[in-house]
Amino acid sequence: MSSFANVGAAGQPSILNDMTFGIELEFLSYTPRKVRDGPRGHLTRALHTPVNLLCKNCNKEHSWKLPIEGIVSSNPPPFSTWKMIRDGTVNPSADEKANEPRKSQFYQMELVSRIMNFSKPTPSFPPQFYPCTDEPFEWDAHTEISVFMQRVHEAFSDHGYCIANNKNTGFHIHFSNGKIPPPAKISLGMFAVFTALERHFDRLLPASRNCIMSFEGVTPGISRVNPVYKYIPGDNDWVGSGSRALLEGIRSTVKRAIKDDPEFNRFTITDELQSCNPPSWLNTISGYDDVEAFLDSWPAKDSMGQTLAYRTMAVNLQNLKSGIGKSTIEIRAAPGSLDFSEVWQWSQFMGKLMLWLSTPSIDHNKIILDIWANGTIIDLLKQIGVSQDTLDYYTDRLTPDWAVRRHARVISTIGETDPFRNFLISVENNRLADHRTEAVESKILHKLERGYYGQIPDALFKTLPAEVQNHPKNFLNMDTCDYELFTDSVIADAAPVVISHPSPAYSWSNDPFNTSNTNSVQAASMFFSPDSFDVPPPPGLDDPFTTPPDITPSGTSRFPTTVDGSNARSPASDGSEEFPFRSIDGQSQIFATAAPEGGFS
Known part of the structure; x- marks a missing residue:
């Protein structure tokens, strides 16, 4: 039986009783050149037009103004209305731009919502009243978001108008606790969940958002001389993984220790290497009681000499630093979307996760x-x-053919005479290449082998290809790792770079995209585009999708399937020291059942 509880946190007491949220929708927008003020002016006029909604009291339709910027002449309170801004990162790719109709004008659109209540309706702004009862009108979040998105689609549905999402667009959500910031432990817990379960979240995201950033230094994984990974190289620069911050901290400490005196600091190096895994990361994060202190613990520069930015992470905690003024947790992981189902379900997922993290008497650490x-x-x-x-x-989203089905559905709605037909087909073909299961799982495999997820448990390690398992530089298996040997390897590899600094010197440059590495140019050239998924790999190279390893133990798979089971919650906690992500010990706690050999059947 699995250790996972099949009982949700719904209905349990939560300390986020006044949780609020807001969304940011980025998208490409086009109008004919003759349209006054272009796409932004056109959408402004559309959103200033009242909407009719069926009344809950008299079952008749009433007309309501949308809470949009400019709906009142006076200056509204901050974040009390939706607004449009220009986002300079929202651009078509070169092949998409080549298919833009010549007589169109483009705007880099970002639609930013007002602050909404998550679990209860939000008062209307400006104040409005039911004509049948004179009661104050309030917007529930589901209706408010759906009405805005429907109005956006209606505004750009005529001939010569167009909206679209490509891989340069994002969908961001901000969470707060009414007029005060979320508690530090919940904020850190959100970052910790995305960091520990990065591999799991990556399966929900397109390949371009499963980020692989160049680095120099420690990695528990290996770099194949000629890797065969079937996705198009290139990451979205505006969403990074939390694991990177933890791994860069380890690399920084190890580099200083080796530079000072590797043998004298051997214990420090070994201790850091034992922290290259999610269980250690959760323990590290849980040791902080202040978000700013946690962020300040990151190295200012990454191992490539670039600024390690707080903001460009899947979970952005920068707004909780003193002096910023927003006091929100921002979830930046999701790709851009104008599909209401995608937007609403991700909002519900993230909101319920926030509430779960704020619920006492749950052993969050153990469950994660x-x-x-x-x-x-x-x-x-x-x-x-x-x-x-x-x-x-x-x-449904995790089924292997989801991206293909979605692509077929969207393409079928593009009119034969639509001037944006070729543009939209180009956009959707690129999205298919980015979302398809083969591309996503290939990138996950790449990150697993390279150690971007940190060390992994033995059961998952045994699903990796034999050449990875048997590689002499492989220290991925957390359960069997020889950390003394790992330390020897790290010191030996680092010596030319950290101690003597020869030029050129990149024995610590482990990334195939880093072309300063003589092997990396060859490695990068081995990447395939999704159009060549059926092309056989060069002689001597295994295709991880057509030549599965024969060492997979019974009851497991490369990406383990869902398991159900009993409740793993701990008894009630009497304070905040145990949650979230504070390791719990003691005879009174309920611990999960360990996985049997070979995994759960």
């Missing part, structure tokens, strides 16, 4: 580590108590 070792994102969804609708959505 169980999912990390043996579960999937579906197990997390069940734990946090999402609705059946949300669970069904993500169950």
